[in-house]
Amino acid sequence: MTEIRLVGTAHVSRKSVEEVRSAIEEFQPDIVGVELDRGRFVSLREEAAEPSVGEILKGGNFGQLLVQWVLTYIQQRIGAETGVKPGAEMLAAVEEAEAHQKPVALIDRDIRITLARFWGRMGIWEKIKLIGALIYSLVSVEGQKIDVDEFTDQDVVSAAMEEFRKFSPRGAQALIDERDAYLAHQILMLGGRYERVLAVVGAGHIRGVQRYLDAPETLPPLPALTAGVKTLPWAKIIGVGVTILFLLLIAAIAFSGVGIDVLLTALLYWVLINGVLSAAFTLVAGGHPLSAVTAFAVSWLTSLNPLLAAGWFAAIVEAKIRKPAVGEFRQIIEAETLAEMRRIPLFRVVLVAALASVGSTLGTVLYFLFIFPILGIDPTVVIADGFSNMVEMIRGLF
Incomplete structure (x- = not known):
């Protein structure tokens, strides 16, 4: 027995x-x-x-x-x-x-x-x-x-x-x-x-x-x-949703008749809000200024593409600059203090990758929350007029 x-x-x-x-x-x-x-x-x-x-x-x-x-x-x-x-x-x-x-x-x-x-x-x-x-x-x-x-x-x-x-x-x-x-x-x-x-x-x-x-x-x-967890790809679903929402928003502004200057301002703020927050979070992670510039430059685009992330591009630049060496993975595991951990280039690269993407995501959320107050226009009027004009234009084509 x-x-x-x-x-x-x-x-x-x-x-x-x-x-x-x-x-x-x-x-x-x-x-x-x-x-x-x-x-x-x-x-x-x-x-x-x-x-x-x-x-x-x-x-x-x-x-x-x-x-x-x-x-x-x-x-x-x-x-x-x-x-x-x-x-x-x-x-x-x-x-x-x-x-x-x-x-x-x-x-x-x-x-x-x-x-x-x-x-x-x-x-x-x-x-x-x-x-x-x-x-x-x-x-x-x-x-x-x-x-x-x-x-x-x-x-x-x-x-x-x-x-x-x-x-x-x-x-x-x-x-x-x-x-x-x-x-x-x-x-x-x-x-x-x-x-x-x-x-x-x-x-x-x-x-x-x-x-x-x-x-x-x-x-x-x-x-x-031991099987893989089958879950809905929420990140991709949300990413596609953000892309569609942004394009509909820009289309509504463009066809609402509020003016080209308002449309250009909306586009400018999309770049600035995404870029500034992604770059700021990169610097908070201890990233190099060039990594922050990279995050700023790509975040407006990565926020519209669910297959890309600003952090990935920032991390590539950070890795090129910091040049993590063999043995740093174990150094991170054995670090005795947070300060010691943050000084290790490999840890900083991963932290930059994570936080740059967080900053970009936060920028996207804040953009949709505050863009209409920033532009000083009534969203209900702009959206209603924009879609109404789009429908009329499509009807006219057919």
Whole structure:
């Protein structure tokens, strides 16, 4: 009969490292499963090949990448308080298993799948709240005394999980529930081949995994846990909507009879509002003035094309100027302060890419909100007259 034992850990706890070693020594498992995927395992052993700047720019998921870096930074800061490197308990499990000549299984879902499903499942409001919470965490974690060993107390963990579930229900499903099921699948598969299985997982997964182990028939199919999230391409839909709205607005002004000077002013403000905000956000990100000029020059056009982003062009210029070097990806992960992180060229390139696009988007929103007060005309009259004149012109052609 297969015997399965779970060990719950906190990723930056010295106590967890000791508990893992004790469990292996005492239980003497036939195999040790650890909550790692291949990529994180290689990264922990500092064997990972870093992506190039070109690969990062080509990927285009700048917001996702920044969230990942900030989460890693927060974990690093907590780890610095305890003197334990994040993931040390998982490496301890691997090393202890190897010392006892026990095989090791990596039982977690690929981090890229988890992040993609996490980001894809969250709604816009959830993403905004998450970014705000991360910014707050960056500030509050500095100098704060944290009892990390509480992270393995199930009552504390359960309360934290419930709070996160209220904060982001769909994000929690991808980050917690789905991984509970995935881990349980992997552990049960190990149980089919070995008599004594020790699984080392984060404390937040203990109850969920155990629930599935007690009732395997409730597990969702494994392929459903690794498939891509099918969502509507809202960014493209909104981008197309903005393009259509802008063209209709310009057409309405042009045919309303208010004058060519008003039309030219409307076009000028489209360039200025988009450009100034995109350039300003580029400078806030620490971008080079030439990157800000680039953002200014292209943002009026990228706002009309859902397949382009001002941040992408600004980031290309920033990369040419800053010239990120090999090894900077790891430097970002290991940065001890925000100031240190911002000095790393690669981080600045990604930050420029993200914030320049945010500035351009904000400029588009503000344009539609304030263009009529700026022009000093009544939108209802202009739109009604413009479309009426367009209809009359079309009728006259036929």
